[in-house]
Amino acid sequence: EEEDVPDDGLTSTQRSKLKKKMLLEKEGKGAVKAGGAKKDKEEDGGVAGDDQAAADGGADAAAPAAPAAEPVWDEVAEALSTGKKEISCVRDADDALPVDPALWRCTAANRLVLQCGLRGDGGVLAGIATLSGLTTLVLSDNALEGLPGAALKELKALKTLECENNALTCFPDETRKLKSLEVLRCGRNKLASLAPLSKLTNLVVLDASFNSLA
Numbered sequence: 001e002e003e004d005v006p007d008d009g010l011t012s013t014q015r016s017k018l019k020k021k022m023l024l025e026k027e028g029k030g031a032v033k034a035g036g037a038k039k040d041k042e043e044d045g046g047v048a049g050d051d052q053a054a055a056d057g058g059a060d061a062a063a064p065a066a067p068a069a070e071p072v073w074d075e076v077a078e079a080l081s082t083g084k085k086e087i088s089c090v091r092d093a094d095d096a097l098p099v100d101p102a103l104w105r106c107t108a109a110n111r112l113v114l115q116c117g118l119r120g121d122g123g124v125l126a127g128i129a130t131l132s133g134l135t136t137l138v139l140s141d142n143a144l145e146g147l148p149g150a151a152l153k154e155l156k157a158l159k160t161l162e163c164e165n166n167a168l169t170c171f172p173d174e175t176r177k178l179k180s181l182e183v184l185r186c187g188r189n190k191l192a193s194l195a196p197l198s199k200l201t202n203l204v205v206l207d208a209s210f211n212s213l214a
Contacts (some may be wrong), residue, residue, distance in 0.1 A: 002017075005073060012159060014052040016080060022170055022209065023116070024133055025087065028090070035098060036037035037173075040152050047166045048100040050057050056190065062080045062196065068105060068158060069101040069102045069105075069133055069161070069178065070102065071091060071102035071103075072097060072100045072102065073091070073100040073102075073103070074153065075087055075088065075089050076089070076102050076103045078098045078105065079103075079106045079108075079109065080102065080105060080106060083108045084106075084108070084109070085108055085109055085111065086109070086110070086111040086112075086159070087103070087106060087109050087112050087113070088112075088113040089103070089112075089113065089114050089115070089116055090115045090116065091115070091116040091117070092116070092117060093116060093117020093118075093119070093143075094117070094169045098116065098117075098119070098124045099114070099116070099118070099124050099125070101127065104127035104128065104130045104131065105130070105205050107130060107132075107133065109133065109135070110134055110135045110136070110157075111134070111135065111136040111137075111138075112128075112134055112136070112137055112138070113138040114137075114138065114142070114193060115138070115139075115141045115142060116141055116142070117142060117143060118139070118143065118144050119142070119143045119144065119145070120144070120145060120146070120202075121144075121145055121146035122144055122145075122146045122147045122149075123148065124149040125139075125147070125148045126148050126150070126151050127151070127152045127153040127179065128143040128148065128152070128154075128155070129151035129155075131147075131155070132154055132157065133156060133157060133172075134155050134157065134158055134184070135157050135158060135160065136159065136162075137155065137160070137162070138162040139161075139162065139163045139166070140162050140163060140165050140166070140185070141164070141165045141166075142165075142166050142168060143167055144163070144166040144167060144168060145166075145167045145168065145169060145198070146168065146169070146170075146172065147163065147168070147171065147172055147175070148172075149172025149173060149174035149175065150174060152172065152174055152175060152177075152178070153175075153177035153178070155178065156177075156178075156179070156180060157180055158178055158180060159180055159181060159182045159183065160181075160182065160183040160184075161178070161181060161183070161184050161185070161186075162184075163185070163186050163187040163189070164184075164185050164186060164187045164188050164189070164207075165187075165188040165189075166188075166189050167190055168189040168190060168191055169188065169189075169190045169192065170192065170193055170196075171186075171191070171194065171195075171196045171197065172196065173196050174196075175196040175200075176195065176197070176198075176199035176200065178200060179200070179201070179202065180202060181200050181202060181203055182202055182203060182204045182205065183203075183204065183205040184197065184200075184203060184205065184206050184207070184208075185205070185207045186206075186207065186208050186211070187207050187208060187209040187210050187211065188209070188210045188211075189210075190211065190212055191208060191211040191212060191213060192211075192212045192214070193211065193213070194206075194208060195212065
């Protein structure tokens with residue numbers, strides 16, 4: 001018996017096959033679309049991941065070191081250019097620049113004279129710790145009320161310390177670390193005690209005249 005022919009000219013069998021074909025095509029397109037979306041997401045994620053990795057890498061990378069300070073004082077410039085071992089800076093007080101920061105790069109120095117109206121507790125001298133080769137340090141004729149103990153104790157080769165005519169009231173406890181010290185001139189200050197000096201077994205010369213010692 002012949003199958004009925006509907007208005008579209010297809011038999012029911014042909015129509016069934018056509019629907020099945022269309023359904024398969026639809027499912028195939030859906031799979032392709034989903035796969036493409038997944039791929040795009042992975043690519044986007046990869047790009048984002050790469051960007052994040054780069055950002056993280058940038059954050060982890062060490063920041064470039066700041067350029068070294070250019071010398072301001074002629075004495076410091078000369079010492080840096082020639083490797084001079086004895087540096088003498090005798091200047092008027094300058095609150096804007098109490099000490100040339102480049103001075104702390106003169107690591108070849110073994111003798112340093114700083115007479116430039118230095119004031120306060122010695123904080124401006126904190127950088128002196130880098131000059132570990134100093135054997136002589138002259139800080140006389142300033143207006144210092146204290147010495148930088150944490151920096152001073154790094155001067156393990158120091159043999160002579162002159163800090164006369166300041167306003168020192170005491171020596172920091174770290175002074176006892178100056179085991180090589182042989183000469184200490186600290187007259188004309190406001191010292192009331194020399195207790196930290198009791199451990200300086202190599203001290204040969206001590207001038208503490210004109211102080212407030214009992």
